[in-house]
Amino acid sequence: MINERRNFLKALSAAPLLSGISLTTQASTGLNQKKVVVVGGGFAGATAARYLRRWSDCEVLLIEPNASYHSCILSNLVLTGDRSLDAITFNYTNLETKFGVKVIEDSVSRVDSANQIIYLSSDTEELNPINYDKLILAPGVAFKYPNWSIDFDTIPHAWKAGPQIEMLKQEIDNLADDDTMVIRVPSGAYRCPPGPYERTCAIADYLDRKGRAVSIKLIDPNDTLSGANVIANVFSGQFGDGNRYPNVEYIAADDIAEISMDKDITLNNGDSFNAQAINYIPDQQAPDIVRFTLHPDSNQAWASVNPLTYASTSGEVVNAANIHVIGDSQATLQPKAGHIANAEAKICADAIIRDFLGMAPYANPMTNSACFTPVNHEEASWISAVYRFDGNQVVTEKVGNSPEANMENYQMMFDWANNLFNDSFG
Amino acid sequence: MLSVNKPKLLALSISALLAACSSSGTEQSDTTYNLRGTVPGTTIEAFCDDGRYFSTQSDHSVEDSQHPFNLELPIGLSCRLVMTTGEGADAWVTPIGFFNVNTSSIAFESDDDIDIGHVALYLEKDPGCDLVPAAPTYDFNCDGVQDLPIYIEIDDDDFEIITYVADPLDDDRDNIVDAYEDDDDDGIPNSKDDNYGTDDNDGDGIENAYDVDDDNDGLNDDIDEDDDNDGLPDDEDADDDNDGIDDLYDEDYEDEEDDHENDSAPIFTNDEPSAGRLLVATQCAQCHGTDGFSLTDIDAIAGENRSELLEETIEYVHEPDNLMGFHGSAYLSLNEELESIADYLSTR
Structure with a gap:
């Protein structure tokens, strides 16, 4: 009944005082015959490639269709001109030259999971199979089109940074007094849960600063701001009469039924009005390469994974072995965002290296989803959640937000983002 | 890992705090229980929620015994045990904690007599603290107080291990009661320390500006x-x-x-996969930089002293408005994970 457990003080010995020796030479884990193919170079994919090479000498091939990546984090500040697009754009030079990642500018057309082979989109004849020991799918999100016609070249989603952000900025800059702007929040799981509300604040604040009297309608199928949650805590007091942005009307539990060529908007409840600028953020799901490869027989939007390794747990294909899914495409309850995608990538990279070395995955992985979110051009709040594995699934350990938006958080937002950017792409 | 049921833990803490409040304002019950055990040549002290203090000595007069002690404590009062061997400069202080399958803490109460068995302390100060340079093994700040409690497993329905959200007798939640806190690490608890906060913090006669330590x-x-x-x-x-x-x-x-004001993390590492390496990567690196080498105004934590890392994380719990305070409190029940993180960072 009574035992004594000496805290592992003796085992620790004096090790903490013997300073770690910085190694600048290649890691030598004896894994140079192992090959990992990473599909997608966002926060998840870039971090996985970077840490696989930091922690081992396995071969890493990163396949990404774009020469550079535009961060969604801080992208609302590009809309308002507070930050340039260049400042949130990263290329893959560091991964190539410092870490020895092989980067191919292409996309993957097909995965032959039974034979552990992928084909590149440019290889239309499938003459150049690329084999893998492990495949990491990190392609982010794809958009689900509504059942009415929409053209994102005229009505921007601006939910992947880059040209779409510049297009939306143009629309905002063209707004005149008494104009109306509409922002639509996606229903279902989507990238960056606070993002649409942060964006609404950023745009409203920007128009205030320009002295433009514009009505903004924020249409939210989810009614998030009326609930008890961290997003409501941060944003519900910002909009409507008596608040900082009285010109923002929050329209909850409704959705856009249609948008005409002349930007006449009809809601499900029958209301209709004309808008001069529209940001329609569509519903989202994992891209085809994930769903077609791992969940071909169902309409499952996101890939089921084992949170210890992020290996696919698809029961729909004969052989999903050695395929991992990280970041926005996977289906755990963790939010879809860059900070936590970076953490998932490391759990996956560590599990792959351990598997190559004949070790079991770490049994108690944790992640967190900290983010700073600006509510105007000088104040920000933070939202965070800590997640852990309970033996079966990812569970939430704790969720919270800053009690107020302030200038200190606004400054720390850049310190956070720059360390995160460097930890992923630097 | 300690398996902790959060809602239950919270309920426990609140009821314990309420109990503490009510007991301080009302007549104390005279009912006591005996906390027994054996430990060589030691002063056993109990610090309790209502401010009361109890102590006894283990008995070395009984031949061939392991020096039994018997401390009489009030039933239903939450207390914390500290054991001290030696005196004056040679005093060596060991906090005692308790654990069962659900939880662990230094605070406890009991409804009936309890035998905690033989407590095998380190009997003297960490000998590594006398070496130059110091190479401590169980007292990293060499303050004469063991950094972590010795935890004793007690699985008994009458014995309750109490986990506080905020322990009134351990402000920084480092499992060392405030009475034995030594903020300037000079080996003298703050309450008895005349030098704390002066130009010669450690009282060694060398002004701080000229003191290498x-x-x-x-x-x-x-x-x-x-x-x-x-x-x-x-x-x-x-x-x-x-x-x-x-x-x-x-x-x-x-x-x-x-x-590490201007350092960046080494590109490659040659470590074996470890809990610390992964947890630092997933929980710390996004804000504090790869392996804790921050490139921004956020604190660099690479190479920081192990016990300072643990102490600072726990101290942040008092700042729930701070993002790190939020994270610190999320890690409170995850001792093993926190220690793995501190071990890894301190060796960068």
């Missing part, structure tokens, strides 16, 4: 987090030794590598 913690200042004790951590302090010369131009002060 300002706080006498056995760590030369070049691996200490706040060398001049000016309240400004070295990695935010442009003048770590307070001599008025910017560190960049100060030839008298070897601080090139002490604070």
Whole structure:
């Protein structure tokens, strides 16, 4: 009944005082015959490639269709001109030259999971199979089109940074007094849960600063701001009469039924009005390469994974072995965002290296989803959640937000983002 | 890992706090229980929620015994045990904690007599603290108080292990009761320390500006987090030794590598996969930089002293408005994970 457990003080010995020796030479884990193919170079994919090479000498091939990546984090500040697009754009030079990642500018057309082979989109004849020991799918999100016609070249989603952000900025800059702007929040799981509300604040604040009297309608199928949650805590007091942005009307539990060529908007409840600028953020799901490869027989939007390794747990294909899914495409309850995608990538990279070395995955992985979110051009709040594995699934350990938006958080937002950017792409 | 049921834990803490409040304002019950055990040549002290203090000595007069003790404590009162061997400069203090399958804590109460068995303390101060340089094994700040409690497993329905959200007798939640806290690490608890907060923090007769170990913690200042004790951590302090010369131009002060102000993480590592390596990567690196090598105004935590890391994380719990305070409190019940993180960071 009574035992004594000496805290592992003796085992620790004096090790903490013997300073770690910085190694600048290649890691030598004896894994140079192992090959990992990473599909997608966002926060998840870039971090996985970077840490696989930091922690081992396995071969890493990163396949990404774009020469550079535009961060969604801080992208609302590009809309308002507070930050340039260049400042949130990263290329893959560091991964190539410092870490020895092989980067191919292409996309993957097909995965032959039974034979552990992928084909590149440019290889239309499938003459150049690329084999893998492990495949990491990190392609982010794809958009689900509504059942009415929409053209994102005229009505921007601006939910992947880059040209779409510049297009939306143009629309905002063209707004005149008494104009109306509409922002639509996606229903279902989507990238960056606070993002649409942060964006609404950023745009409203920007128009205030320009002295433009514009009505903004924020249409939210989810009614998030009326609930008890961290997003409501941060944003519900910002909009409507008596608040900082009285010109923002929050329209909850409704959705856009249609948008005409002349930007006449009809809601499900029958209301209709004309808008001069529209940001329609569509519903989202994992891209085809994930769903077609791992969940071909169902309409499952996101890939089921084992949170210890992020290996696919698809029961729909004969052989999903050695395929991992990280970041926005996977289906755990963790939010879809860059900070936590970076953490998932490391759990996956560590599990792959351990598997190559004949070790079991770490049994108690944790992640967190900290983010700073600006509510105007000088104040920000933070939202965070800590997640852990309970033996079966990812569970939430704790969720919270800053009690107020302030200038200190606004400054720390850049310190956070720059360390995160460097930890992923630097 | 300690398996902790959060809602239950919270309920426990609140009821314990309520119990503490009510008991302080009302007549104490005279009903007591006996806490027994054996431990060689030791003073056993109990610090309790209502401010009461109890102590006894283990009995070395009984031949061939393992020095039994019997401490009489009030039933239903939450207390914490501390054991001390030696006296004066040789005093060696060991906090005692308890654990069962659900939880662990230094605070406990009991409804009936309890035998905690034989407690195998380190009987004297960490010998590594007398070496130059210091190489402690169980008292990293060499303050004469063991950094972590000895945990004793007690699985008994009458014995309740109490986990506090905020322990009134352990403000910084480092499992060392406030009475034995030593904030300047000079080996004297704050309450008895005349030198704390002066120009010679450790009272060794050498002014801080000329002392290679300002706080006498056995760590030369070049691996200490706040060398001049000016309240400004070295990695935010442009003048770590307070001599008025910017560190960049100060030839008298070897601080090139002490604070990672301008360092970045090594590209490659050759470590085996470990819990610490992964947890630092998933929980710390996004804000504090790869392996804790921050490139921004957020604190660099690479190479920071292990016990300071643990203490600072726990201290942040008192700042719930701070993002790190939020994270610190999320990790409170995850001792093993926190220690793995501190082990890894301290060896960067």
